[in-house]
Amino acid sequence: MALRYLKGVSTLKLDVDKCIGCGMCVEVCPHAVFKLEARKAAILDSDLCMECGACSGNCPVQAITLKKGVGCAAAVITGFLRGTEPDCGCGDGSCC
């Protein structure tokens, strides 16, 4: 049974005009969100995106934009309490 997270929330955007078809996004995405078609990247299913930012950071022409972050409730709470962006403590004994 496949696990899928909430629908229609991902901030992932692809500017196809900028894309040079290098295939890096296909290579780095851990959820197979992209495919390469006629020398251009295409988003297969943005609901699978976890906003890790691997694709946008590795796209040599900045064709991909998204709000990168860690999908972790504890991080959101920590960030809220400190008045910062969600911050994954990863030192307070939480799991990741």
Next chain:
Amino acid sequence: MERSQKVTLLMPKETPVPAGGFEPASSEYAFADRLAAWKARWGINRYRLGIKPGLYALEGPSAGSPVFATANYKPSFDALRRNLKGVSAWLLVLDTKGINVWCAAGKGTFGTLELTRSIRETGLGKLVSHRRIILPQLGAPGVSAHRVKAYTGFSVVYGPVRAGDIPEFLRLGNKATPQMRLVRFGFEDRIILAPMELVYFGKYLLPAALLFYFLGARSDALLTVFTLLASTALAPALLPWLPGRSFAVKGAFAGLLGITAAFPLLRLGPLPLAARVMLYVPAASFIVLQFTGCSTYTSLSGVMKEMRAALPAQAVCAAAGLLMLLGGVLWR
């Protein structure tokens, strides 16, 4: 499982040792390593598992040997070297403050700048004749391959997600199949996280359960323990089968299962029981919501969305439960 295999370490004596120097490493996985991995899973000394960052020489590598980068978190390093049995390689251990590759990449400590610094400071360019460095794919969120190339001349090759696929990746000539590129979150991946969750929340809930017990609230002591088990062990195990996509909703159902399991042991009338449901279900929902951090498929936007709805709902529900309890006490 792991048959210990003697690996002779051949230090390349001819190679001039660069400014940064390098250290020998072996691909042998000993009992002490296994113990460290087990402790990490239970959260024992987890943040003392940092190893020394720098360059390691595995089985006498030469100028043509491949270079692999990893984090200075012992289990990450061990997973890499274990899967390089019989391979001579250079292991570049980045300083991620003792945090695993995936989390460190999310924070950016496993990233372009640290990789660049590490390549420069270890003098890697003088030790190898090629300009290729293999990174775990899960390090990609912190790294921009094209920037690393521009800064250091090294091309980043993203290896498989799981270190276990490295032998096959090498056999295919540094190619990862689409399957190797996918992060999974199967039963084993989830259940391995349960001890960590159990220890983390048990720290608060087990003393609370003891307190309830000694105050004579035996049912609440039981419910606290069952809620803890349901939300930290049962929920990860049953994650795909718990209804809903939201972790808070899944958690509420896990909480209900916990209460149902505890039910035969409880001595509560209908109203006090209803109040307990209103209290323990949101508690389980909250705990399972925290599991989003361990999952490998939740996005920040999604977590924010569900938190905006779930946290107020959990608070209102728990407050209603408390009022019911209070009302029940006053009634008597």
